[in-house]
Structure formats: structure tokens, C-alpha cells
Amino acid sequence: MMGLLKRYRYMLAIVGVNIILLMVRPELGLKAFKMTESNSIEILMNIPAIFILLGLLDTWIRKETMIRIMGEKSGILGIVVAFLLGSVAAGPMYATFPIAGTLMNKGAKFFNIIVFVGAWSTTKLPMLFFEASAMGWRFMLARFVIDIPIILLIAFITEKMVMGSEKELIYANVNEIANS
């Protein structure tokens, strides 16, 4: 019980802030709780499936296969797969990172991981349709075309900035998370 309380202490602190908000500005506090409620429902509908998929991927896909598809020598294939994986994804931004962790444990290249995160955040297909209906097709297409080289550039620079020991630490870290 104490362990559980300790693990959720940050969440409880933030809930406390919300309760204070509820007392100071009831309208805002109530709205915040309602937002949390609807976001939680969305999470509950997506997150279990995403984590079960990750578990299945982890047990069924062999490391050699993942290295061939997204590893150091995967070249264009790895980039395209990372892009497609990110673009067809559903779910909020923070769900990408556990997925990225599993992919890294299986041997995916860090460059491809950042491409995946970039695609997830900016070129998600369901969002593109929504964007086109609100902002127009021209806006959506122009942004999409500009974002592709930018996603690659961000991945390139990020990988260069963590070259060497830091990258080893990152991979050791996701490995530790998976086995903790």
C-alpha cells in the first residue's frame, strides 16, 4: 500500500492541485476534472491494446528480424518502415516512447526511432484528414511535404548529438526498463 502511494505520489500531488483549483475557482477545477475524465477514457480504450501489441511484438518478432528491418544497416527500408509505423499510429504522443523503447530493445537504429517519433507527432494519417477539413488540402499537403525532410533532419542531428557513449547509455537504459 505504501509502495503504491509512493509510486503515485506525483499523480496524487497533481490531483491535490486540481482539488485546490476546485476550491479557489470551482468552474475551472470542475472543467479540469472533466478533461481528465475524458482523456482517461480515451487512454483506457487505446493503451491496453498498444501494450498488448508491444508484448506480442516482443515475444514473436525475433531480434534478427527487427535488426534487418530497422537496424543499423536497414537503410531506406528502415526509414520507410519507421515513417509508416508512426503515420498509421493512433494514440497520444506519450504512447510513442514505450513503443520506441521496445523497438530499440529489438535492435532498431536510433535514427529510425526518432523518425518514428517525428512521424507519430506530425504526419499521423487520421490527423491529416482532420487537418485538411479544418485548414484546407493545400495547407495540409504543404505542411506534410515540408515536414518529411524536417523529420529526417531532426533525426539526423539528434543521432549525431548522442553519438558514442550516450547512445550506449540510452540503449542500456531502455533495456533496464524492460527487465526491471
Add this chain to the structure above:
Amino acid sequence: MLFTIGLNVLTGLLLVISLLRDRRKTVMALKKAWKSLDNILPLFLSIIVLLGIMLAILSPQVISKLIGQESGWLGITIAAVIGSVTLIPGVVTFPLAAALLKSGASFTAIVVFVSTSMMVGVVTYPVEARYFRHRAAIVRNTLALLFSFVVAIILGRILK
């Protein structure tokens, strides 16, 4: 919604196939799924509650006021800050951006807002740093912020 259904149907289907082929492996997969979810759940839930408070305070009306009123660099900076700290779903961002444009807000500021709200995640930073460690997470977010301005400038040139 369609994607939620698709995702769950796909997962269910793969789970059944996995179960039929190897019961032991499937149990292992589910155990791994629970372990990684349990690992990150406290952080996820914290972010969701924090997000609720942020979205309540930074309602579309408040954001319109903040971004729409200031022009020039101040307006763009405000747009970048709001876009970076909030994790607003696209369902809210795009109609808001469209409405702001119609009411005469600066195009550059709006694109910076849209771009940063998608790519830069201050609220989600703890999750990102948990997996990528601090250096990579800081580099990625900083670059995303810088390139949001680049996107805005290029888009402005193309679409005008």
C-alpha cells in the same frame, strides 16, 4: 474513434492467433505487456491529470485571446510557448487555428502554434526522458521548436 476500434480489433485478432499457436508464449507476451504498462502508468496518469488542468486553464478562448491579440514577434513567441507546453489534440488545434486565421491572426504565429503543439512536448518530457535520457530528449525538443519556425516561414512563402 475508428482507429481505436481498428486498434482493438487488430490486437484481439493477433492475440487469438498467438494463443492458438503457442499458449505459453502468449502468456509471456501478456506478462510483458502488463509489466511495461505498470512501469509507466504512474507517469502517464500524472500527465493526464496535469493535462486536464492545463486544458481547462488554456481553453480555446484563452488561447485565441493570447495568440490573436499580439502581433509580430511577441505573438509568435506566445504561440510557440503555448504550443510547446500544451499537448492539445489535433481535433482541438486545427479548428482553433482555422478560426484564429479567419479572425485575422498572424499566419506565422498560427503555424508555429500548430507545429509546436504537435512536435514539442514539455508536459510529456518526463516520459520522453525516461526512455531517451535527458540529452536526446532535450536535443529533439529544441530542434522541433526551432524547425517549427522554419516550417512557418516556408509555409508562409508557399501559401501566400
